[in-house]
Amino acid sequence: MELWPGIWPVLLLLFLLLLFLLPTLWFCSPSAKYFFKMAFYNGWILFLAVLAIPVCAVRGRNVENMKILRLMLLHIKYLYGIRVEVRGAHHFPPSQPYVVVSNHQSSLDLLGMMEVLPGRCVPIAKRELLWAGSAGLACWLAGVIFIDRKRTGDAISVMSEVAQTLLTQDVRVWVFPEGTRNHNGSMLPFKRGAFHLAVQAQVPIVPIVMSSYQDFYCKKERRFTSAGFLKTSPLDPPPCHHLSLRDPPLAPWTDISSRRNESPPKRLHGSSLDPMILLDSKLQAAGKKRLMEAIPLSHNFSSSSPSKSSLLVPSKGVSTFTCTHLH
Numbered sequence: 111m112e113l114w115p116g117i118w119p120v121l122l123l124l125f126l127l128l129l130f131l132l133p134t135l136w137f138c139s140p141s142a143k144y145f146f147k148m149a150f151y152n153g154w155i156l157f158l159a160v161l162a163i164p165v166c167a168v169r170g171r172n173v174e175n176m177k178i179l180r181l182m183l184l185h186i187k188y189l190y191g192i193r194v195e196v197r198g199a200h201h202f203p204p205s206q207p208y209v210v211v212s213n214h215q216s217s218l219d220l221l222g223m224m225e226v227l228p229g230r231c232v233p234i235a236k237r238e239l240l241w242a243g244s245a246g247l248a249c250w251l252a253g254v255i256f257i258d259r260k261r262t263g264d265a266i267s268v269m270s271e272v273a274q275t276l277l278t279q280d281v282r283v284w285v286f287p288e289g290t291r292n293h294n295g296s297m298l299p300f301k302r303g304a305f306h307l308a309v310q311a312q313v314p315i316v317p318i319v320m321s322s323y324q325d326f327y328c329k330k331e332r333r334f335t336s337a338g339f340l341k342t343s344p345l346d347p348p349p350c351h352h353l354s355l356r357d358p359p360l361a362p363w364t365d366i367s368s369r370r371n372e373s374p375p376k377r378l379h380g381s382s383l384d385p386m387i388l389l390d391s392k393l394q395a396a397g398k399k400r401l402m403e404a405i406p407l408s409h410n411f412s413s414s415s416p417s418k419s420s421l422l423v424p425s426k427g428v429s430t431f432t433c434t435h436l437h
């Protein structure tokens with residue numbers, strides 16, 4: 111330090127400059143605000159992971175560790191003023207394995223995911239996440255299943271193993287069937303792994319919809335505004351919609367139903383297996399409409415037949431999701 115006697119005034123000057131510059135950027139540049147918020151988001155998760163690792167390591171790699179991660183991540187929504195509202199959590203099957211499928215908009219999905227993550231439920235994630243420093247290690251310790259999306263064969267064999275584990279170790283799996291983040295307002299065609307998985311393990315699929323972040327977050331526009339002040343309207347109990355999925359991704363369902371004389375596998379039935387919906391309070395009428403329009407399914411309202419709300423009812427070659435409407 112003696113060689114650099116002038117360093118301290120320079121550092122002080124830099125510090126004061128930053129002290130002035132950062133708040134100025136924060137308040138004047140939405141892009142800078144977006145950048146700071148995302149940097150903090152990732153940095154905070156990495157930091158929390160450092161804390162979580164020794165605690166999780168006690169058990170070794172174990173799905174029960176996911177509870178620890180979940181508890182440690184739940185507060186993040188408050189830091190960002192994001193209010194998460196959960197509708198229909200009771201629609202989760204109480205005690206059996208199942209596959210959760212959910213739309214994937216951004217890494218912020220983690221917030222909604224942690225809000226509703228059932229016990230013994232592990233997400234399927236891209237392999238790259240394993241190398242995300244402390245977060246990767248924490249995920250590994252919590253039993254996150256990593257797949258190499260570039261090697262379909264490997265990914266399929268991992269998922270086939272998961273189909274076994276699902277039953278033998280009583281776990282649930284959370285899959286983002288779009289296979290990647292997608293924030294452009296529409297849903298990408300589904301990858302098929304989640305559906306193969308459910309068929310192989312003969313377990314139900316529980317769809318979860320996370321509402322659009324469009325009114326407070328947009329990666330493309332580098333926009334991440336404060337969201338805490340928006341009004342929350344009480345939401346009506348959602349009516350039932352029947353969503354016909356004509357897209358091939360659900361072909362496995364139709365195959366299996368035709369092999370079984372148009373009758374779906376028994377374990378896929380169950381009026382208590384309605385999908386649930388996850389909404390955040392920022393969701394406004396336009397956002398809701400956009401999201402529903404974005405889902406590439408044709409849906410026919412059928413409030414008169416709530417009793418037909420079995421999870422999946424293939425009929426005449428078209429698989430049908432019963433899905434709760436965002437209302």
Ligand SMILES: CCCCCCCC/C=C\CCCCCCCC(=O)SCCNC(=O)CCNC(=O)[C@H](O)C(C)(C)COP(=O)(O)OP(=O)(O)OC[C@H]1O[C@@H](n2cnc3c(N)ncnc32)[C@H](O)[C@@H]1OP(=O)(O)O
Pocket residue numbers: 155156158159160162178179180182183214220233234235236239244245246248249254257258259262265266269270285286287288289290291300301302303304306307
């Ligand atoms: C306290 C601090 C804590 C800090 C730490 C943070 C903690 C956080 C905690 C936890 C967070 C976890 C974070 C989770 C978030 C991560 C999200 C992501 O990473 S999203 C990307 C990965 N997810 C997927 O990719 C979806 C799954 N993908 C699939 O299911 C695909 O289907 C896949 C990879 C298996 C193959 O993909 P294909 O791109 O090749 O395309 P296809 O058309 O689906 O499949 C090709 C053929 O293979 C058949 N196929 C697919 N799966 C099959 C199977 N299981 N068995 C048999 N055939 C199968 C298909 O039917 C198709 O064949 P035919 O065209 O139909 O003939």
Ligand SMILES: CCCCCCCCCCCCCC(=O)OC[C@@H](O)COP(=O)(O)O
Pocket residue numbers: 152153155156214216217218220236239241242243245289290291292
């Ligand atoms: C080494 C520094 C890395 C910093 C990483 C911080 C950890 C954040 C953990 C957030 C978990 C959410 C994971 C997520 O959302 O991953 C994205 C993939 O679903 C889809 O990826 P892609 O759009 O296909 O690239």
